[in-house]
Amino acid sequence: MASNNKLVVLVVTLLLAFLGTVASQPQQKGPYVCFNGWLRLPTLNPQLCRPRPTIQPRRIRPPGQGLSYGYYNNNGSFCPSAERIIRDAVAKAVTANPGMAPGSFVSSSTTASSGYGCDGSVLLTTTASRNSDVEREGPPNKNSLRGFEVIDAAKSAIEKACPGIVSCADVVAFAARDASSVLSNGRINIKMPGGRLDGRESFANETDQLPGPFSNLTQLQSSFSNQGLTSDEMVTLSGAHTIGRGRCAFFSNRFGDMDPAFAAKLRAQCSNTNNFVNQDDVTPNVLDKQYYRNVIDKKVLFNSDAVLNSTETIAQVRQNANGATTWERKFEQAMENMGKIGVKTRGAQGAEIRKVCSRVN
Ligand SMILES: *[C@@H]1O[C@H](CO)[C@@H](O)[C@H](O)[C@H]1NC(C)=O
Ligand SMILES: *[C@@H]1O[C@H](CO)[C@@H](O)[C@H](O)[C@H]1NC(C)=O
Ligand SMILES: *[C@@H]1O[C@H](CO)[C@@H](O)[C@H](O)[C@H]1NC(C)=O
Ligand SMILES: *[C@@H]1O[C@H](CO)[C@@H](O)[C@H](O)[C@H]1NC(C)=O
Numbered sequence: 001m002a003s004n005n006k007l008v009v010l011v012v013t014l015l016l017a018f019l020g021t022v023a024s025q026p027q028q029k030g031p032y033v034c035f036n037g038w039l040r041l042p043t044l045n046p047q048l049c050r051p052r053p054t055i056q057p058r059r060i061r062p063p064g065q066g067l068s069y070g071y072y073n074n075n076g077s078f079c080p081s082a083e084r085i086i087r088d089a090v091a092k093a094v095t096a097n098p099g100m101a102p103g104s105f106v107s108s109s110t111t112a113s114s115g116y117g118c119d120g121s122v123l124l125t126t127t128a129s130r131n132s133d134v135e136r137e138g139p140p141n142k143n144s145l146r147g148f149e150v151i152d153a154a155k156s157a158i159e160k161a162c163p164g165i166v167s168c169a170d171v172v173a174f175a176a177r178d179a180s181s182v183l184s185n186g187r188i189n190i191k192m193p194g195g196r197l198d199g200r201e202s203f204a205n206e207t208d209q210l211p212g213p214f215s216n217l218t219q220l221q222s223s224f225s226n227q228g229l230t231s232d233e234m235v236t237l238s239g240a241h242t243i244g245r246g247r248c249a250f251f252s253n254r255f256g257d258m259d260p261a262f263a264a265k266l267r268a269q270c271s272n273t274n275n276f277v278n279q280d281d282v283t284p285n286v287l288d289k290q291y292y293r294n295v296i297d298k299k300v301l302f303n304s305d306a307v308l309n310s311t312e313t314i315a316q317v318r319q320n321a322n323g324a325t326t327w328e329r330k331f332e333q334a335m336e337n338m339g340k341i342g343v344k345t346r347g348a349q350g351a352e353i354r355k356v357c358s359r360v361n
Helices: 002-020 035-043 082-095 103-109 148-161 168-183 217-226 231-242 260-269 290-296 314-322 326-338
Strands: 245-247 276-278
Touching (some): 217 231, 231 326, 314 326
């Protein structure tokens, strides 16, 4: 059981790392909400759940300029084996942990928080400013980013094949795509462009500004809107709560609002508020649309899940729960869009291709 949990954490970390890397718009300064962080939050630190200042909506669509499909097959950035090496590293991490749910992988890569956008800043332990309070050490990420081992393994294999060509930010984005495919048993296939560069800064305080398990609908919508993502995309990406685990402290105030049998089961698992339980009690390790059925059945953990039963969002919840492949297609598109947030591309100031993902060159 313990090693099973460990595997789940690893997989989840990979997916989270990706979501974490998609936080900010490039030219703007200030705290940015990180989706990785958001999806991963409930499993993390209570500090993240304190009230935070409201962020002014920016409503800028992530443009993704400078990104392209098959980027490393062409264009002076020639490393045609890069995507295969990453796919193999993700697959290997799953098979090397027999009994590890493939779901934990994706979930991991979707949950790491980043305040600096899709620039790999979440991976840094040593930055240009030499500060010690990097994002990786921030409350949501500290000790929780074991999926980064997979990123590091892929990156060092790539450096052997083609040194100095492939960014850590792209390794994370491709690994999130591959983990999503593994965890969905091949039903989710994201088209992920490449061409991101790595940033040189990372601050733990930038992970503070995340929507959390106690967020209401307005807060969720404005957090996503600040990143240029729509309310529909917020509902779509919430489906990642179909894998991973949540900490009892973040939902034990709402047993009374849940399906009674579900609440009774959770109460038994939550003798200690630091315990973790599966987010999706039905198919805990598969990236699937079960989450939306759970919203309708009152079998979700967090307030931020339950609020999707509102007049503005319930039609989409029903559509996702009932459509044969509706959600999978929307999730693919939303993940691709998320991968365009806050990217640094060729010509960006203060950007580079890191040699080692945990430190600036
Ligand atoms: C985080 O800390 C850095 C360095 O101390 C500072 O420059 C930055 O403004 C801070 N960010 C926030 C959101 O407080
Ligand atoms: C090459 O880079 C240019 C400019 O960044 C971009 O428009 C083009 O789509 C890229 N082509 C490939 C195959 O990546
Ligand atoms: C959501 O929370 C914010 C901040 O606590 C509050 O101002 C707002 O009224 C809430 N919205 C709803 C619909 O409950
Ligand atoms: C959803 O909201 C409606 C209207 O407020 C309510 O009747 C229903 O019980 C709610 N369902 C869930 C799953 O929360």
